[in-house]
Amino acid sequence: MSLIELKNVAAFYGPSQALFDVSLSVDEGEVLALMGRNGMGKTTTVKVMCRMLKNSAGTVQFVGQDIGGLPSYKAARLGIGLVPEGRRCFANLSVFENLIAAARKGAWDFTAVCQLFPRLEERRDQSASSLSGGEQQMLAIGRALMTNPKLLILDEATEGLAPVIRHEIWEAVAKLKSETGMAIIAIDKSLKELGQVADRAVILEKGRTVWTGEFGDLGPEETDRYLGV
Amino acid sequence: MNVTALAVLLGVPLWALAADEPFIITLATRAAIFALAGVGLNLALGTGGLVSLGHAAFFGIGGYAMGILASHAQAFAPIMEAPFLIEGTKSMPMIWLVAMLSSALAALAIGALSLRTSGVYFIMITLAFGQMIYYFAISWPAYGGEDGLSIYVRNEFPGLNTLVPMQFFGVCFVILCLALLLMNAIHKSAFGLALSAARQNETRVLSVGMKPYNLRLVAFVISGAVTGLAGALFADLNRFVSPTMLSWQMSGEIIIFIIIGGVGRLFGPVIGAMIFILLEHTLGGLSEFWHVYLGALLLGIVLFAKGGVIGALAGREKAHD
Numbered sequence: 001m002s003l004i005e006l007k008n009v010a011a012f013y014g015p016s017q018a019l020f021d022v023s024l025s026v027d028e029g030e031v032l033a034l035m036g037r038n039g040m041g042k043t044t045t046v047k048v049m050c051r052m053l054k055n056s057a058g059t060v061q062f063v064g065q066d067i068g069g070l071p072s073y074k075a076a077r078l079g080i081g082l083v084p085e086g087r088r089c090f091a092n093l094s095v096f097e098n099l100i101a102a103a104r105k106g107a108w109d110f111t112a113v114c115q116l117f118p119r120l121e122e123r124r125d126q127s128a129s130s131l132s133g134g135e136q137q138m139l140a141i142g143r144a145l146m147t148n149p150k151l152l153i154l155d156e157a158t159e160g161l162a163p164v165i166r167h168e169i170w171e172a173v174a175k176l177k178s179e180t181g182m183a184i185i186a187i188d189k190s191l192k193e194l195g196q197v198a199d200r201a202v203i204l205e206k207g208r209t210v211w212t213g214e215f216g217d218l219g220p221e222e223t224d225r226y227l228g229v
Numbered sequence: 230m231n232v233t234a235l236a237v238l239l240g241v242p243l244w245a246l247a248a249d250e251p252f253i254i255t256l257a258t259r260a261a262i263f264a265l266a267g268v269g270l271n272l273a274l275g276t277g278g279l280v281s282l283g284h285a286a287f288f289g290i291g292g293y294a295m296g297i298l299a300s301h302a303q304a305f306a307p308i309m310e311a312p313f314l315i316e317g318t319k320s321m322p323m324i325w326l327v328a329m330l331s332s333a334l335a336a337l338a339i340g341a342l343s344l345r346t347s348g349v350y351f352i353m354i355t356l357a358f359g360q361m362i363y364y365f366a367i368s369w370p371a372y373g374g375e376d377g378l379s380i381y382v383r384n385e386f387p388g389l390n391t392l393v394p395m396q397f398f399g400v401c402f403v404i405l406c407l408a409l410l411l412m413n414a415i416h417k418s419a420f421g422l423a424l425s426a427a428r429q430n431e432t433r434v435l436s437v438g439m440k441p442y443n444l445r446l447v448a449f450v451i452s453g454a455v456t457g458l459a460g461a462l463f464a465d466l467n468r469f470v471s472p473t474m475l476s477w478q479m480s481g482e483i484i485i486f487i488i489i490g491g492v493g494r495l496f497g498p499v500i501g502a503m504i505f506i507l508l509e510h511t512l513g514g515l516s517e518f519w520h521v522y523l524g525a526l527l528l529g530i531v532l533f534a535k536g537g538v539i540g541a542l543a544g545r546e547k548a549h550d
Contacts, residue, residue, distance in 0.1 A: 050436055076438030088433055090426040101422035102437035147437050 081149025106148025267498025291460025332457020377471025
């Protein structure tokens with residue numbers, strides 16, 4: 001049984017249709033790369049998965065349960081952890097406060113998060129607004145982990161970060177995969193870095209799933225045609 | 230700064246006691262009670278970002294809880310006999326409990342409806358609820374209507390003579406300190422942090438599995454209960470309760486205490502209430518139009534010291550100390 005499964009999903013922003021026919025699934029312990037050029041519906045698909053946007057057609061199932069009617073906070077409680085695009089930490093709270101504000105019982109606690117990102121321990125009492133972009137990203141991932149999710153969604157987790165920090169974050173993602181077996185959906189523009197962790201890939205084009213397969217099967221034809229690289 | 234504020238609030242009545250100035254003790258008691266009301270509202274306004282213009286409703290409900298219980302006890306007449314007997318009481322702890330419960334219930338009902346809105350709609354709906362209760366009190370002849378309700382004795386607290394101004398101040402001061410401890414604990418708890426986070430980014434809070442509406446409702450109820458307790462003490466201080474306690478001007482004054490001291494600052498309402506009482510006493514003696522000067526002070530704070538007096542002195546980094 002898939003951990004999350006979207007079948008023929010369509011969604012609108014007001015009168016504008018953003019998703020027409022998106023289907024994808026992620027199994028437990030699997031890392032899925034969700035790919036596509038800008039504006040093709042990746043973040044909208046994430047919003048549908050997190051129930052921040054209702055789908056007008058199709059089904060969204062999480063652990064076999066139809067979550068189409070759930071509000072976003074209930075979807076999060078079921079175990080969908082989101083690291084949103086643009087990080088958006090709670091600026092007025094300290095690192096420690098950001099983490100414990102979202103905490104739910106489970107293996108991931110402050111100590112475990114700091115083992116993954118030791119910098120957060122060093123910045124424990126510092127205001128989130130005073131962190132560097134990379135540290136804020138680590139905090140955003142840590143905050144999602146503190147909810148003890150079954151599925152972690154990383155939406156452009158390394159966008160705009162220095163190569164050294166990007167490397168550090170991808171290393172942490174790889175560690176999450178190898179040591180915890182957490183299911184992950186990763187959205188990123190870097191094929192090389194996605195390739196280090198992703199098992200499978202889904203490509204979206206104009207709100208439709210146009211390619212699904214093993215990440216290693218992505219050839220020049222697909223990357224050139226759908227990703228423009 | 231926080232310790233200084235409490236030391237001044239405690240020191241002034243002690244000096245007044247030594248100098249045989251009971252009126253000053255009463256002023257300090259008034260400041261402590263207003264500070265308590267502000268501490269209550271500050272949870273909703275400062276931490277939760279909920280600009281409630283209806284908190285006078287809870288202040289007044291607390292006042293009327295005291296007035297109704299004490300007036301029945303004074304007249305040896307039960308409040309109701311059927312279906313079960315409810316008698317009045319002069320016991321302060323019992324009155325406080327009733328005041329807090331009734332204010333909390335009112336806050337639950339008002340909050341459950343008004344928290345479905347936000348921004349200016351939230352302000353207007355809380356104002357509307359407040360005015361609804363105000364007009365109800367005016368048209369309630371059983372408890373004085375527009376003239377209010379006088380209580381001829383001060384209520385009792387075990388082991389104290391509450392008619393002695395310094396002893397009644399002590400009661401109010403201790404309650405204020407307990408409320409500050411409670412708010413500090415709430416602010417540092419996961420609930421308080423989540424409430425603060427909901428003020429900053431509602432969508433993000435939803436995405437980590439928390440419902441901002443529930444967080445805000447709980448905060449609104451706690452806030453209402455603490456403000457209601459302040460209302461009961463205020464009515465006891467004056468031995469009088471009237472619809473004025475429920476008016477929108479009262480809601481505005483509680484907000485003013487917070488703005489003067491610093492929105493979201495634990496001790497903001499304490500400093501704000503002390504400055505308010507000081508201005509009321511000093512400027513009020515010079516001119517009946519002293520509110521003009523208060524308005525000028527508020528303008529100055531809003532324009533030049535957005536963290537209030539504490540923000541101006543301690544800096545923005547220490548926002549929640």
